[in-house]
Amino acid sequence: MIILGMDTSNDTLGVSLWRDQSVIGEIVTNLKKNHSIRLLPAIADLMEACDLAPQDLDKIAVAQGPGSYTGLRIGVTVAKTMAWDLKIPLVGVSSLALMAQNGRFFDGLVVPVMDARRGNVYAGIYEANGETVIVKQADVHLSFAELLMNLAEKDAQDVLFIGDSIANFKTEIKMALGERAVLAGEALCYPRPAFLGELAHLDTGVPAHTFVPTYLKLAEAESKWLEANQDV
Incomplete structure (x- = not known):
């Protein structure tokens, strides 16, 4: 094929x-x-x-x-x-989901993020299992603050953020999730x-x-x- x-x-x-x-x-x-x-x-x-x-x-x-x-x-x-x-x-x-594939070897949650302007984002919550990623929460349009609140309420899994806009939210991410948060390097954000x-x-x-x-x-x-x- x-x-x-x-x-x-x-x-x-x-x-x-x-x-x-x-x-x-x-x-x-x-x-x-x-x-x-x-x-x-x-x-x-x-x-x-x-x-x-x-x-x-x-x-x-x-x-x-x-x-x-x-x-x-x-x-x-x-x-x-x-x-x-x-x-x-x-x-x-x-x-x-396509973007989330870059985090398939991460041990934890994978959160691809796209800037939707005015403090809002498109995001999904996925979980890596070593070879692929599975959907944990369907793709949504929401405020970045809501996304962080949702992630903070989950268990103690580490969270990998992927996307070319995540650098704009670095301070908020670290404040909400502390050491649980990992920001993907630039080459993995595309x-x-x-x-x-x-x-x-x-x-x-x-x-x-x-x-x-x-x-x-x-x-x-x-x-x-x-x-x-x-x-x-």
Whole structure:
């Protein structure tokens, strides 16, 4: 089985190819550049380097969210278009679950975090078991203070925070969790598309036309419109 994976849910742009339990190619950049003009060339370059054509693909895996609204729409649109055209399944993978894979050898809880602005974050709580991570608490949108309160109430497990925004919360993390808290190094804070095939290969996927991103919250413009029209 050959799976093309793509992630545009944040500043990181990642593309990977997975074949028969192995990652055969991967492209990753962490640049604040427009994914809409870089994703398709990255896919083409990777497939050419791996001597594969679109018709060789059996499945497509895409980071489904949460994350950047614009980024998610770019990745999901490309993934849906390719899956539809090739008539192959499309599998959505949580963007936070993808990030959490970097902590799979940590002995304790793994908490991937994405900045959602105004003191809020997207976060999930996972537990590492040496080879993978399992979900302990589903991905949510909440204030970072609420997240820390939730973690402080749990047992004495150590907690690994992963994400490029965690440095902004270092003081709050240490105050709430003390020595239980571990902040991942910068190289571990970015999602690796290489894990997409592994996470998606046992998932049967869905038809492309039924697939939608997971935003976890409305866009600011949508929220303001609903507030302004709630009594209409």
